[in-house]
Amino acid sequence: MxxxxxxxxxxxxxxxxxxxxxxxxxxxxxxxxxxxxxxxxxxxxxxxxxxxxxxxxxxxxxxxxxxxxxxxxxxxxxxxxxxxxxxxxxxxxxxxxxxxxxxxxxxxxxxxxxxxxxxxxxxxxxxxxxxxxxxxxxxxxxxxxxxxxxxxxxxxxxxxxxxxxxxxxxxxxxxxxxxxxxxxxxxxxxxxxxxxxxxxxxxxxxxxxxxxxxxxxxxxxxxxxxxxxxxxxxxxxxxxxxxxxxxxxxxxxxxxxxxxxxxxxxxxxxxxxxxxxxxxxxxxxxxxxxxRDLKADGVDAGALRLLMFQTHYRQKLDLTDEALAAAREGSRRLGEFDGRLRRATRRTAGTPNAWAEWAGRVAGDVSEALDDDLNAPRAIATLFDAVRDGNRLLDQGLPPGDGEVAEWVRALEVLDVLPSGGGGTTVSHGAGAAAEGAPSDTPPTEPEASENWARAWAAARLTAKGRRDFKEADRIRDLLKAAGWSVRDNKDGTVEVRRV
RNA sequence: GGCGCCGUAGCCAAGUGGUAAGGCAGAGGUCUGCAAAACCUCCAUCACCGGUUCGACUCCGGUCGGCGCCUCCA
Structure with a gap:
Protein backbone atom coordinates (compact mmCIF):
# COMPACT_ATOMS: atom_id res chain seq x y z
CA MET A 1 0.00 0.00 0.00
CA ARG A 292 19.13 12.60 32.95
CA ASP A 293 16.89 11.76 35.91
CA LEU A 294 16.02 8.44 34.34
CA LYS A 295 19.60 7.78 33.39
CA ALA A 296 20.63 8.39 36.98
CA ASP A 297 18.02 5.86 38.05
CA GLY A 298 19.62 3.30 35.80
CA VAL A 299 16.91 3.36 33.15
CA ASP A 300 18.25 2.22 29.83
CA ALA A 301 17.65 4.08 26.60
CA GLY A 302 16.58 0.89 24.86
CA ALA A 303 13.83 0.32 27.39
CA LEU A 304 12.75 3.93 27.14
CA ARG A 305 12.56 3.79 23.37
CA LEU A 306 10.62 0.55 23.54
CA LEU A 307 8.19 2.09 25.98
CA MET A 308 7.63 5.10 23.76
CA PHE A 309 7.24 3.09 20.59
CA GLN A 310 4.89 0.55 22.10
CA THR A 311 2.25 3.23 22.02
CA HIS A 312 1.31 4.86 18.74
CA TYR A 313 2.60 8.41 18.45
CA ARG A 314 -0.90 9.86 18.16
CA GLN A 315 -2.04 8.26 21.41
CA LYS A 316 -1.46 9.63 24.85
CA LEU A 317 1.01 7.64 26.85
CA ASP A 318 1.08 7.51 30.62
CA LEU A 319 4.51 7.14 32.14
CA THR A 320 4.56 4.78 35.12
CA ASP A 321 7.17 2.73 36.88
CA GLU A 322 5.28 -0.42 35.92
CA ALA A 323 5.32 0.48 32.25
CA LEU A 324 9.00 1.27 32.47
CA ALA A 325 9.75 -2.05 34.16
CA ALA A 326 7.73 -3.93 31.55
CA ALA A 327 9.63 -2.18 28.78
CA ARG A 328 12.93 -2.98 30.43
CA GLU A 329 12.03 -6.65 30.52
CA GLY A 330 10.85 -6.61 26.92
CA SER A 331 14.00 -4.88 25.77
CA ARG A 332 16.08 -7.44 27.65
CA ARG A 333 14.30 -10.30 25.93
CA LEU A 334 14.81 -8.77 22.50
CA GLY A 335 18.48 -8.26 23.28
CA GLU A 336 18.83 -11.81 24.54
CA PHE A 337 17.44 -13.17 21.33
CA ASP A 338 19.51 -10.81 19.23
CA GLY A 339 22.69 -12.11 20.83
CA ARG A 340 21.63 -15.70 20.45
CA LEU A 341 20.72 -15.18 16.82
CA ARG A 342 24.01 -13.56 15.92
CA ARG A 343 26.01 -16.27 17.68
CA ALA A 344 24.13 -18.96 15.78
CA THR A 345 24.55 -17.39 12.36
CA ARG A 346 26.41 -19.35 9.76
CA ARG A 347 27.86 -17.90 6.69
CA THR A 348 26.49 -20.27 4.16
CA ALA A 349 23.87 -20.26 1.51
CA GLY A 350 21.04 -22.72 1.37
CA THR A 351 19.62 -21.98 4.78
CA PRO A 352 16.66 -23.92 6.02
CA ASN A 353 13.45 -22.73 4.50
CA ALA A 354 11.95 -21.95 7.88
CA TRP A 355 14.44 -19.13 8.37
CA ALA A 356 13.75 -17.67 4.97
CA GLU A 357 10.08 -17.53 5.84
CA TRP A 358 10.90 -16.09 9.20
CA ALA A 359 13.00 -13.32 7.69
CA GLY A 360 10.38 -12.54 5.10
CA ARG A 361 7.79 -12.13 7.79
CA VAL A 362 9.97 -9.84 9.88
CA ALA A 363 10.81 -7.58 6.97
CA GLY A 364 7.34 -7.59 5.48
CA ASP A 365 5.32 -7.07 8.64
CA VAL A 366 7.56 -4.42 10.11
CA SER A 367 7.57 -2.60 6.83
CA GLU A 368 3.81 -2.75 6.45
CA ALA A 369 3.30 -1.57 10.03
CA LEU A 370 5.61 1.42 9.78
CA ASP A 371 4.31 2.37 6.36
CA ASP A 372 0.90 2.64 7.97
CA ASP A 373 1.31 5.98 9.69
CA LEU A 374 4.28 4.77 11.69
CA ASN A 375 2.51 1.99 13.52
CA ALA A 376 5.43 1.14 15.75
CA PRO A 377 3.38 -0.87 18.26
CA ARG A 378 2.49 -3.28 15.49
CA ALA A 379 6.09 -3.39 14.29
CA ILE A 380 7.18 -4.26 17.80
CA ALA A 381 4.58 -6.99 18.05
CA THR A 382 6.14 -8.45 14.92
CA LEU A 383 9.53 -8.31 16.57
CA PHE A 384 8.28 -10.28 19.54
CA ASP A 385 6.64 -12.81 17.26
CA ALA A 386 9.99 -13.16 15.55
CA VAL A 387 11.70 -13.70 18.88
CA ARG A 388 9.38 -16.53 19.77
CA ASP A 389 9.55 -18.19 16.36
CA GLY A 390 13.26 -17.61 16.07
CA ASN A 391 13.98 -19.09 19.46
CA ARG A 392 11.95 -22.10 18.53
CA LEU A 393 14.01 -22.63 15.41
CA LEU A 394 17.21 -22.17 17.37
CA ASP A 395 15.99 -24.64 19.96
CA GLN A 396 15.61 -27.09 17.11
CA GLY A 397 19.23 -26.48 16.26
CA LEU A 398 18.52 -24.76 12.97
CA PRO A 399 21.01 -21.96 12.32
CA PRO A 400 19.98 -18.86 10.37
CA GLY A 401 22.01 -17.59 7.42
CA ASP A 402 23.49 -14.09 7.42
CA GLY A 403 20.89 -12.92 4.95
CA GLU A 404 18.13 -13.73 7.37
CA VAL A 405 19.91 -12.18 10.29
CA ALA A 406 20.43 -9.06 8.20
CA GLU A 407 16.66 -8.69 7.84
CA TRP A 408 16.28 -8.81 11.59
CA VAL A 409 19.06 -6.27 12.06
CA ARG A 410 17.52 -3.94 9.50
CA ALA A 411 14.18 -4.02 11.27
CA LEU A 412 15.81 -3.42 14.62
CA GLU A 413 17.86 -0.51 13.40
CA VAL A 414 14.76 1.52 12.76
CA LEU A 415 13.40 1.10 16.27
CA ASP A 416 16.70 0.71 18.10
CA VAL A 417 15.19 -0.69 21.26
CA LEU A 418 17.81 -3.15 22.48
CA PRO A 419 19.50 -2.69 25.84
CA SER A 420 22.67 -0.70 25.51
CA GLY A 421 26.01 -2.33 26.15
CA GLY A 422 26.59 -4.08 29.44
CA GLY A 423 26.32 -7.56 28.00
CA GLY A 424 27.51 -10.46 30.07
CA THR A 425 30.83 -12.17 29.81
CA THR A 426 31.09 -15.86 29.36
CA VAL A 427 33.60 -18.07 31.09
CA SER A 428 34.47 -21.52 29.86
CA HIS A 429 36.50 -24.32 31.39
CA GLY A 430 40.17 -23.70 31.94
CA ALA A 431 39.70 -19.97 31.91
CA GLY A 432 42.80 -19.69 33.99
CA ALA A 433 41.00 -17.62 36.54
CA ALA A 434 42.29 -19.76 39.35
CA ALA A 435 45.84 -18.65 38.59
CA GLU A 436 45.80 -16.10 41.36
CA GLY A 437 44.10 -18.37 43.84
CA ALA A 438 40.56 -17.97 45.09
CA PRO A 439 39.10 -14.50 44.62
CA SER A 440 38.08 -12.58 47.70
CA ASP A 441 34.49 -12.63 48.88
CA THR A 442 34.09 -8.89 48.50
CA PRO A 443 34.06 -7.38 45.04
CA PRO A 444 36.49 -4.61 44.05
CA THR A 445 34.87 -1.26 43.43
CA GLU A 446 36.42 -0.38 40.07
CA PRO A 447 34.25 -1.70 37.24
CA GLU A 448 37.06 -3.48 35.45
CA ALA A 449 38.44 -5.16 38.53
CA SER A 450 34.91 -6.07 39.47
CA GLU A 451 34.44 -7.80 36.15
CA ASN A 452 37.64 -9.79 36.56
CA TRP A 453 36.48 -10.69 40.02
CA ALA A 454 33.14 -11.90 38.71
CA ARG A 455 34.85 -13.87 35.97
CA ALA A 456 37.12 -15.50 38.50
CA TRP A 457 34.17 -16.59 40.59
CA ALA A 458 32.34 -17.79 37.52
CA ALA A 459 35.33 -19.99 36.74
CA ALA A 460 35.34 -21.22 40.31
CA ARG A 461 31.69 -22.11 39.98
CA LEU A 462 32.47 -24.06 36.86
CA THR A 463 35.13 -26.00 38.70
CA ALA A 464 32.88 -26.66 41.66
CA LYS A 465 30.16 -27.89 39.35
CA GLY A 466 32.69 -30.10 37.63
CA ARG A 467 33.27 -31.99 40.84
CA ARG A 468 29.53 -31.89 41.56
CA ASP A 469 30.05 -29.70 44.59
CA PHE A 470 26.70 -28.01 44.21
CA LYS A 471 26.80 -26.50 47.67
CA GLU A 472 29.85 -24.49 46.75
CA ALA A 473 28.42 -23.69 43.32
CA ASP A 474 25.29 -22.33 44.90
CA ARG A 475 27.28 -20.36 47.43
CA ILE A 476 29.19 -18.70 44.61
CA ARG A 477 26.01 -17.84 42.78
CA ASP A 478 24.56 -16.24 45.88
CA LEU A 479 27.77 -14.34 46.46
CA LEU A 480 27.79 -12.99 42.91
CA LYS A 481 24.13 -12.16 43.13
CA ALA A 482 24.70 -10.16 46.29
CA ALA A 483 27.36 -8.19 44.42
CA GLY A 484 24.96 -7.41 41.61
CA TRP A 485 25.85 -10.10 39.11
CA SER A 486 23.46 -12.61 37.63
CA VAL A 487 24.71 -16.07 36.83
CA ARG A 488 23.62 -18.30 34.03
CA ASP A 489 24.78 -21.76 33.12
CA ASN A 490 24.68 -22.27 29.41
CA LYS A 491 23.97 -25.52 27.65
CA ASP A 492 27.47 -25.64 26.20
CA GLY A 493 28.95 -25.91 29.66
CA THR A 494 29.97 -22.28 30.00
CA VAL A 495 28.98 -19.89 32.73
CA GLU A 496 27.84 -16.39 31.95
CA VAL A 497 27.91 -13.52 34.39
CA ARG A 498 26.13 -10.29 33.76
CA ARG A 499 25.79 -7.06 35.65
CA VAL A 500 22.20 -6.57 36.75
C1' G B 1 -18.46 28.15 26.20
C1' G B 2 -15.93 26.26 21.33
C1' C B 3 -12.90 22.47 18.89
C1' G B 4 -10.77 17.68 19.38
C1' C B 5 -8.97 13.01 21.45
C1' C B 6 -9.63 8.78 24.47
C1' G B 7 -12.23 4.69 27.58
C1' U B 8 -9.98 -3.01 24.96
C1' A B 9 -7.59 -8.59 30.17
C1' G B 10 -4.09 -7.26 36.90
C1' C B 11 -0.90 -3.33 34.17
C1' C B 12 0.64 -1.33 29.15
C1' A B 13 -1.27 -1.58 24.23
C1' A B 14 -2.57 -2.82 18.56
C1' G B 15 -6.70 -3.86 15.62
C1' U B 16 -11.01 -5.22 12.29
C1' G B 17 -18.37 -4.90 10.05
C1' G B 18 -18.11 -11.34 10.65
C1' U B 19 -17.00 -13.44 16.57
C1' A B 20 -10.11 -9.75 19.86
C1' A B 21 -2.03 -8.64 17.79
C1' G B 22 1.93 -7.99 21.06
C1' G B 23 4.46 -6.84 25.78
C1' C B 24 4.77 -7.11 31.26
C1' A B 25 2.88 -9.66 35.41
C1' G B 26 0.52 -14.44 37.01
C1' A B 27 -0.56 -20.06 36.86
C1' G B 28 0.86 -24.93 35.08
C1' G B 29 4.49 -27.71 32.19
C1' U B 30 9.31 -29.12 29.28
C1' C B 31 14.57 -28.54 29.99
C1' U B 32 18.11 -28.02 34.28
C1' G B 33 21.85 -30.77 40.18
C1' C B 34 19.14 -26.26 41.50
C1' A B 35 18.48 -21.70 39.18
C1' A B 36 18.43 -18.57 34.92
C1' A B 37 17.29 -18.35 29.82
C1' A B 38 14.27 -20.49 26.15
C1' C B 39 9.97 -23.09 24.56
C1' C B 40 4.73 -25.13 25.34
C1' U B 41 -0.23 -24.40 27.63
C1' C B 42 -3.73 -21.21 30.25
C1' C B 43 -5.60 -16.07 31.34
C1' A B 44 -10.92 -10.38 27.71
C1' U B 45 -15.81 -10.25 24.77
C1' C B 46 -13.64 -4.56 23.86
C1' A B 47 -17.16 1.96 29.76
C1' C B 48 -22.73 2.07 29.65
C1' C B 49 -27.63 2.67 26.95
C1' G B 50 -30.17 2.83 22.44
C1' G B 51 -30.13 2.47 16.90
C1' U B 52 -28.48 0.71 11.81
C1' U B 53 -27.13 -4.34 10.01
C1' C B 54 -27.94 -11.18 8.52
C1' G B 55 -23.96 -9.78 11.94
C1' A B 56 -20.67 -4.27 15.76
C1' C B 57 -15.85 -4.14 19.89
C1' U B 58 -15.43 -1.85 15.03
C1' C B 59 -20.92 2.67 11.91
C1' C B 60 -24.74 6.41 14.06
C1' G B 61 -27.07 8.87 18.49
C1' G B 62 -26.96 9.51 23.69
C1' U B 63 -24.96 8.84 28.84
C1' C B 64 -20.93 8.53 32.18
C1' G B 65 -15.69 8.99 32.93
C1' G B 66 -10.59 10.75 31.65
C1' C B 67 -7.55 14.15 28.78
C1' G B 68 -5.84 18.09 25.42
C1' C B 69 -5.99 22.90 22.79
C1' C B 70 -8.43 27.83 22.75
C1' U B 71 -1.96 33.34 21.73
C1' C B 72 4.24 32.17 22.71
C1' C B 73 3.56 24.69 26.32
C1' A B 74 6.78 18.88 22.66
Missing part, protein backbone atom coordinates in the same frame (compact mmCIF):
# COMPACT_ATOMS: atom_id res chain seq x y z
CA UNK A 2 2.96 2.28 0.41
CA UNK A 3 3.97 4.90 2.88
CA UNK A 4 1.18 7.00 4.36
CA UNK A 5 0.78 9.45 7.19
CA UNK A 6 -1.99 11.10 9.11
CA UNK A 7 -1.86 14.70 7.97
CA UNK A 8 -3.21 17.15 10.51
CA UNK A 9 -4.05 19.46 7.62
CA UNK A 10 -6.61 17.07 6.18
CA UNK A 11 -7.29 15.10 9.36
CA UNK A 12 -6.86 11.94 7.40
CA UNK A 13 -4.29 9.40 6.34
CA UNK A 14 -2.71 10.24 3.01
CA UNK A 15 -0.12 8.56 0.81
CA UNK A 16 3.21 10.27 1.19
CA UNK A 17 5.08 11.51 -1.84
CA UNK A 18 7.94 13.95 -1.49
CA UNK A 19 7.97 16.95 -3.80
CA UNK A 20 11.45 16.12 -5.08
CA UNK A 21 11.61 12.39 -5.83
CA UNK A 22 13.90 10.57 -3.46
CA UNK A 23 14.38 13.53 -1.18
CA UNK A 24 12.46 14.69 1.87
CA UNK A 25 12.65 18.02 3.59
CA UNK A 26 11.60 17.77 7.19
CA UNK A 27 11.42 20.45 9.83
CA UNK A 28 10.70 19.61 13.43
CA UNK A 29 10.15 22.10 16.20
CA UNK A 30 12.90 21.71 18.74
CA UNK A 31 13.24 22.69 22.36
CA UNK A 32 13.28 26.10 23.93
CA UNK A 33 16.61 25.91 25.66
CA UNK A 34 15.66 27.66 28.84
CA UNK A 35 15.94 24.53 30.97
CA UNK A 36 16.49 20.80 30.67
CA UNK A 37 14.03 19.25 28.27
CA UNK A 38 11.87 16.60 29.93
CA UNK A 39 10.95 13.24 28.52
CA UNK A 40 7.56 14.59 27.48
CA UNK A 41 9.43 16.84 25.11
CA UNK A 42 11.57 13.91 24.14
CA UNK A 43 8.62 11.73 23.36
CA UNK A 44 8.00 14.02 20.43
CA UNK A 45 11.64 14.01 19.44
CA UNK A 46 11.68 10.24 19.64
CA UNK A 47 8.65 10.00 17.39
CA UNK A 48 10.43 12.28 14.95
CA UNK A 49 13.52 10.12 15.18
CA UNK A 50 11.45 7.12 14.21
CA UNK A 51 9.94 9.08 11.34
CA UNK A 52 13.36 10.10 10.13
CA UNK A 53 14.77 6.59 10.41
CA UNK A 54 11.88 5.02 8.59
CA UNK A 55 12.03 7.50 5.74
CA UNK A 56 15.72 6.75 5.39
CA UNK A 57 15.16 3.02 5.65
CA UNK A 58 12.70 3.46 2.78
CA UNK A 59 15.59 4.81 0.75
CA UNK A 60 14.68 8.48 0.91
CA UNK A 61 17.36 11.09 1.45
CA UNK A 62 16.12 13.20 4.32
CA UNK A 63 17.14 16.74 5.08
CA UNK A 64 16.16 17.22 8.70
CA UNK A 65 16.17 20.54 10.49
CA UNK A 66 15.42 21.06 14.15
CA UNK A 67 15.46 24.55 15.56
CA UNK A 68 16.62 25.58 18.98
CA UNK A 69 14.59 28.44 20.37
CA UNK A 70 17.09 30.56 22.22
CA UNK A 71 15.11 33.73 22.71
CA UNK A 72 11.71 33.90 24.35
CA UNK A 73 9.99 35.28 27.44
CA UNK A 74 11.15 32.56 29.77
CA UNK A 75 14.73 32.80 28.62
CA UNK A 76 14.77 36.56 29.00
CA UNK A 77 13.29 36.30 32.46
CA UNK A 78 15.66 33.61 33.68
CA UNK A 79 18.71 35.19 32.09
CA UNK A 80 17.74 38.50 33.64
CA UNK A 81 17.46 36.93 37.06
CA UNK A 82 20.99 35.62 36.71
CA UNK A 83 22.37 38.73 35.08
CA UNK A 84 23.50 36.83 32.00
CA UNK A 85 23.19 37.60 28.30
CA UNK A 86 20.70 35.13 26.81
CA UNK A 87 23.36 33.49 24.68
CA UNK A 88 25.40 32.66 27.72
CA UNK A 89 22.34 31.55 29.64
CA UNK A 90 21.07 29.17 26.95
CA UNK A 91 24.38 27.62 25.97
CA UNK A 92 24.54 25.00 28.76
CA UNK A 93 20.98 23.93 28.03
CA UNK A 94 21.78 23.50 24.36
CA UNK A 95 24.67 21.26 25.34
CA UNK A 96 22.49 19.33 27.76
CA UNK A 97 19.90 18.85 25.04
CA UNK A 98 22.46 17.25 22.75
CA UNK A 99 23.68 15.01 25.54
CA UNK A 100 20.15 13.84 26.24
CA UNK A 101 19.54 13.36 22.54
CA UNK A 102 22.58 11.12 22.32
CA UNK A 103 21.59 9.20 25.42
CA UNK A 104 18.23 8.45 23.81
CA UNK A 105 19.96 7.46 20.56
CA UNK A 106 18.15 10.09 18.58
CA UNK A 107 19.88 10.64 15.26
CA UNK A 108 21.24 14.16 14.96
CA UNK A 109 19.37 16.44 12.61
CA UNK A 110 21.35 17.93 9.73
CA UNK A 111 21.00 21.41 11.15
CA UNK A 112 20.13 22.89 14.52
CA UNK A 113 19.61 26.55 13.69
CA UNK A 114 19.23 28.92 16.61
CA UNK A 115 16.82 31.79 16.40
CA UNK A 116 19.41 34.38 17.34
CA UNK A 117 21.59 33.29 14.44
CA UNK A 118 18.84 34.11 11.96
CA UNK A 119 17.84 37.59 13.00
CA UNK A 120 18.60 39.03 9.55
CA UNK A 121 16.41 36.44 7.84
CA UNK A 122 13.58 37.14 10.24
CA UNK A 123 13.84 40.86 9.69
CA UNK A 124 13.61 40.32 5.94
CA UNK A 125 10.53 38.23 6.46
CA UNK A 126 8.85 40.90 8.55
CA UNK A 127 9.77 43.55 5.98
CA UNK A 128 8.21 41.46 3.29
CA UNK A 129 5.03 41.02 5.27
CA UNK A 130 4.85 44.73 6.02
CA UNK A 131 5.35 45.48 2.34
CA UNK A 132 2.53 43.15 1.42
CA UNK A 133 0.27 44.82 3.89
CA UNK A 134 -0.46 41.71 5.94
CA UNK A 135 1.53 43.03 8.89
CA UNK A 136 1.26 46.33 10.72
CA UNK A 137 2.99 48.16 13.48
CA UNK A 138 1.02 48.68 16.67
CA UNK A 139 1.10 51.73 18.90
CA UNK A 140 3.64 49.90 21.03
CA UNK A 141 5.98 49.72 17.98
CA UNK A 142 5.67 45.93 17.88
CA UNK A 143 4.83 44.39 14.52
CA UNK A 144 1.77 42.16 14.23
CA UNK A 145 0.39 39.84 11.61
CA UNK A 146 -3.16 40.74 10.59
CA UNK A 147 -4.95 37.45 10.26
CA UNK A 148 -8.01 38.95 8.60
CA UNK A 149 -5.78 39.82 5.67
CA UNK A 150 -4.84 36.20 5.25
CA UNK A 151 -8.05 34.39 4.31
CA UNK A 152 -6.60 30.91 4.68
CA UNK A 153 -5.93 31.49 8.35
CA UNK A 154 -7.13 28.65 10.54
CA UNK A 155 -6.95 25.75 8.12
CA UNK A 156 -4.66 23.66 10.27
CA UNK A 157 -6.49 24.02 13.55
CA UNK A 158 -9.91 24.25 11.93
CA UNK A 159 -10.38 27.66 13.40
CA UNK A 160 -13.37 28.36 11.24
CA UNK A 161 -15.15 25.69 13.19
CA UNK A 162 -14.42 26.93 16.64
CA UNK A 163 -14.93 29.99 18.68
CA UNK A 164 -11.98 31.09 20.67
CA UNK A 165 -12.40 32.05 24.23
CA UNK A 166 -9.87 34.76 24.84
CA UNK A 167 -7.54 33.92 27.65
CA UNK A 168 -9.19 30.56 28.27
CA UNK A 169 -5.87 28.87 28.82
CA UNK A 170 -5.18 31.16 31.73
CA UNK A 171 -1.60 31.43 30.60
CA UNK A 172 -1.71 34.88 29.14
CA UNK A 173 -3.62 37.89 30.27
CA UNK A 174 -5.82 39.27 27.54
CA UNK A 175 -5.24 42.89 28.37
CA UNK A 176 -1.55 42.91 27.47
CA UNK A 177 -2.28 43.46 23.85
CA UNK A 178 -1.93 46.33 21.56
CA UNK A 179 -3.33 44.75 18.47
CA UNK A 180 -6.05 45.50 15.97
CA UNK A 181 -7.55 42.10 16.46
CA UNK A 182 -7.22 39.90 19.50
CA UNK A 183 -6.14 36.98 17.36
CA UNK A 184 -3.37 38.79 15.55
CA UNK A 185 -0.01 37.52 16.60
CA UNK A 186 3.24 39.29 17.12
CA UNK A 187 6.05 39.04 14.59
CA UNK A 188 8.46 41.43 16.21
CA UNK A 189 8.34 42.65 19.77
CA UNK A 190 9.53 46.16 20.49
CA UNK A 191 12.53 46.16 22.78
CA UNK A 192 12.03 46.70 26.48
CA UNK A 193 14.75 47.51 29.01
CA UNK A 194 14.63 43.92 30.28
CA UNK A 195 15.41 42.68 26.79
CA UNK A 196 18.34 45.07 26.41
CA UNK A 197 19.71 43.96 29.76
CA UNK A 198 20.22 40.42 28.50
CA UNK A 199 21.25 41.24 24.93
CA UNK A 200 17.90 40.18 23.53
CA UNK A 201 17.28 43.11 21.23
CA UNK A 202 18.33 43.81 17.65
CA UNK A 203 18.06 46.75 15.31
CA UNK A 204 15.56 46.53 12.50
CA UNK A 205 14.20 49.01 9.97
CA UNK A 206 10.89 48.92 11.79
CA UNK A 207 12.43 49.43 15.19
CA UNK A 208 14.65 47.76 17.70
CA UNK A 209 13.26 44.60 19.16
CA UNK A 210 13.28 40.86 19.09
CA UNK A 211 11.48 38.17 17.12
CA UNK A 212 8.15 36.68 18.12
CA UNK A 213 8.09 32.97 18.70
CA UNK A 214 6.64 31.77 15.42
CA UNK A 215 8.87 33.84 13.21
CA UNK A 216 12.02 31.79 13.67
CA UNK A 217 10.60 28.59 12.26
CA UNK A 218 9.40 30.25 9.08
CA UNK A 219 12.59 32.20 8.56
CA UNK A 220 14.93 29.34 9.28
CA UNK A 221 12.98 26.73 7.38
CA UNK A 222 12.79 28.95 4.31
CA UNK A 223 16.45 29.90 4.56
CA UNK A 224 17.63 26.30 4.86
CA UNK A 225 15.28 25.03 2.17
CA UNK A 226 16.71 27.64 -0.17
CA UNK A 227 20.25 26.70 0.76
CA UNK A 228 19.54 23.06 -0.11
CA UNK A 229 17.71 23.93 -3.29
CA UNK A 230 14.53 22.33 -2.02
CA UNK A 231 12.10 25.09 -2.87
CA UNK A 232 9.96 26.93 -0.37
CA UNK A 233 7.55 24.25 0.76
CA UNK A 234 8.50 21.62 3.30
CA UNK A 235 7.55 18.01 2.74
CA UNK A 236 7.03 17.37 6.42
CA UNK A 237 6.67 19.57 9.44
CA UNK A 238 6.29 17.88 12.80
CA UNK A 239 5.90 18.73 16.44
CA UNK A 240 3.79 18.13 19.49
CA UNK A 241 0.01 18.46 19.38
CA UNK A 242 0.15 21.59 21.46
CA UNK A 243 1.87 23.37 18.62
CA UNK A 244 -1.01 22.99 16.20
CA UNK A 245 -2.49 26.15 17.53
CA UNK A 246 -1.29 28.79 17.54
CA UNK A 247 2.32 28.04 16.65
CA UNK A 248 1.94 26.09 13.45
CA UNK A 249 -1.13 27.99 12.37
CA UNK A 250 0.85 31.19 12.62
CA UNK A 251 3.85 29.71 10.88
CA UNK A 252 1.61 28.84 7.96
CA UNK A 253 0.12 32.30 7.87
CA UNK A 254 3.36 34.22 7.86
CA UNK A 255 5.19 31.80 5.57
CA UNK A 256 2.49 31.51 2.96
CA UNK A 257 1.72 35.20 3.05
CA UNK A 258 5.41 35.79 2.40
CA UNK A 259 6.08 33.18 -0.27
CA UNK A 260 2.69 33.17 -1.90
CA UNK A 261 2.74 29.39 -1.87
CA UNK A 262 -0.39 27.51 -0.89
CA UNK A 263 1.50 25.50 1.69
CA UNK A 264 4.29 25.95 4.16
CA UNK A 265 4.47 22.20 4.65
CA UNK A 266 2.55 19.63 2.67
CA UNK A 267 2.29 17.20 5.54
CA UNK A 268 1.90 18.12 9.20
CA UNK A 269 2.50 15.44 11.79
CA UNK A 270 1.80 15.90 15.47
CA UNK A 271 2.76 13.65 18.34
CA UNK A 272 0.59 13.22 21.41
CA UNK A 273 1.60 14.01 24.94
CA UNK A 274 3.39 11.98 27.49
CA UNK A 275 1.22 12.01 30.60
CA UNK A 276 1.86 11.45 34.25
CA UNK A 277 -1.13 10.07 36.07
CA UNK A 278 -3.40 11.28 33.35
CA UNK A 279 -2.17 14.82 32.91
CA UNK A 280 0.42 16.06 30.50
CA UNK A 281 3.97 16.26 31.69
CA UNK A 282 4.76 19.90 31.98
CA UNK A 283 7.02 22.16 33.93
CA UNK A 284 4.06 24.16 35.13
CA UNK A 285 2.44 21.08 36.63
CA UNK A 286 5.64 20.18 38.42
CA UNK A 287 5.49 16.61 37.17
CA UNK A 288 8.46 16.48 34.90
CA UNK A 289 11.16 13.86 34.60
CA UNK A 290 14.22 14.46 32.48
CA UNK A 291 16.25 11.93 30.56
Missing amino acids: GLRFYNTLSRSIEPFTPAVPGRVSMYTCGPTIWNYAHIGNFRTFLFEDLLRRWLEARGLRVFHVMNLTDVDDRIIKEAGARGLPIREFTEPFARAFFEDRDFLRIRPAHAYPRATDFIAEMIRLVEGLLAKGVAYQGDDRSVYFAIQRFPAYGQLSQLDRRSLKAGASGRVSTDEYDKENAQDFVLWKAARPEDEAVAAAWDAPFGRGRPGWHLECSAMALALLAREGLGEVLDIHAGGVDLIFPHHEDEIAQSCAFTGASHFARVWLHGEFLNVRGTKMSKRFGNITTP
